[in-house]
Amino acid sequence: xxxxxxxxxxxxxxxxxxxxxxxxxxxxxxxxxxxxxxxxxxxxxxxxxxxxxxxxxxxxxxxxxxxxxxxxxxxxxxxxxxxxxxxxxxxxxxxxxxxxxxxxxxxxxxxxxxxxxxxxxxxxxxxxxxxxxxxxxxxxxxxxxxxxxxxxxxxxxxxxxxxxxxxxxxxxxxxxxxxxxxxxxxxxxxxxxxxxxxxxxxxxxxxxxxxxxxxxxxxxxxxxxxxxxxxxxxxxxxxxxxxxxxxxx
Numbered sequence: 001x002x003x004x005x006x007x008x009x010x011x012x013x014x015x016x017x018x019x020x021x022x023x024x025x026x027x028x029x030x031x032x033x034x035x036x037x038x039x040x041x042x043x044x045x046x047x048x049x050x051x052x053x054x055x056x057x058x059x060x061x062x063x064x065x066x067x068x069x070x071x072x073x074x075x076x077x078x079x080x081x082x083x084x085x086x087x088x089x090x091x092x093x094x095x096x097x098x099x100x101x102x103x104x105x106x107x108x109x110x111x112x113x114x115x116x117x118x119x120x121x122x123x124x125x126x127x128x129x130x131x132x133x134x135x136x137x138x139x140x141x142x143x144x145x146x147x148x149x150x151x152x153x154x155x156x157x158x159x160x161x162x163x164x165x166x167x168x169x170x171x172x173x174x175x176x177x178x179x180x181x182x183x184x185x186x187x188x189x190x191x192x193x194x195x196x197x198x199x200x201x202x203x204x205x206x207x208x209x210x211x212x213x214x215x216x217x218x219x220x221x222x223x224x225x226x227x228x229x230x231x232x233x234x235x236x237x238x239x240x241x242x243x244x245x246x247x248x249x
Contacts (some may be wrong), residue, residue: 027042028066031066036082038146039082039147039148040081041081042082067080075206075207076208083237096176096180097232108143110144112140113141116137117137117159120136120156128158129226129229135160136158137170141155141170141175151233153175154230154231156229158228161226176230179220184222186221188221189218189221190216190218192216195213196213197211215233217231
């Protein structure tokens with residue numbers, strides 16, 4: 001697991017641990033070496049007090065410094081977790097979340113929260129950008145990296161355009177992975193926006209209510225026909241969008 005932080009494009013400066021008892025340098029060492037990988041749950045304050053024979057204030061100050069430096073995330077009622085390095089995603093590429101997570105050496109897990117097969121409602125038609133009723137599959141799912149929620153996905157699949165989707169078992173197969181590996185696409189539209197997590201979204205992504213989130217909305221076509229519309233919502237502090245543009249002609 002070593003290298004998640006060492007390979008980042010920017011260097012995290014060493015923390016001024018001189019104001020803390022020597023054992024607390026272990027925290028930085030464990031994180032930077034990969035001994036505590038992204039998503040790792042840091043021992044509780046009570047456990048650290050017992051381990052290092054120090055006061056709760058000392059523990060709290062050390063954890064606060066780690067949080068300020070971006071090495072850990074403190075989540076109310078859940079504890080502290082080693083922060084994920086910023087994920088880079090190009091705007092013009094359709095990402096396979098499962099492939100991204102696996103390529104980072106992290107354990108991927110997928111959870112289907114809801115699925116319905118129906119005739120498109122007016123709201124569905126607006127999302128897909130169609131002017132007639134079509135058969136759709138509507139899914140909501142979560143993607144996990146090392147058992148920490150990374151993304152909440154809300155997707156519509158136009159079964160009229162890709163009838164093969166009607167026989168896929170999406171309880172075990174992530175829709176994004178299946179679409180990328182089975183359905184060639186020729187055009188995609190993107191929209192990016194920010195929002196503050198309400199209670200429901202915060203619970204789904206294990207964030208504090210009001211936390212900044214990034215929503216990537218994408219509509220994919222094949223030969224002019226809409227295949228799918230998806231909204232993927234992620235923790236705004238853990239994800240970066242990256243693109244390179246060149247002027248031609």
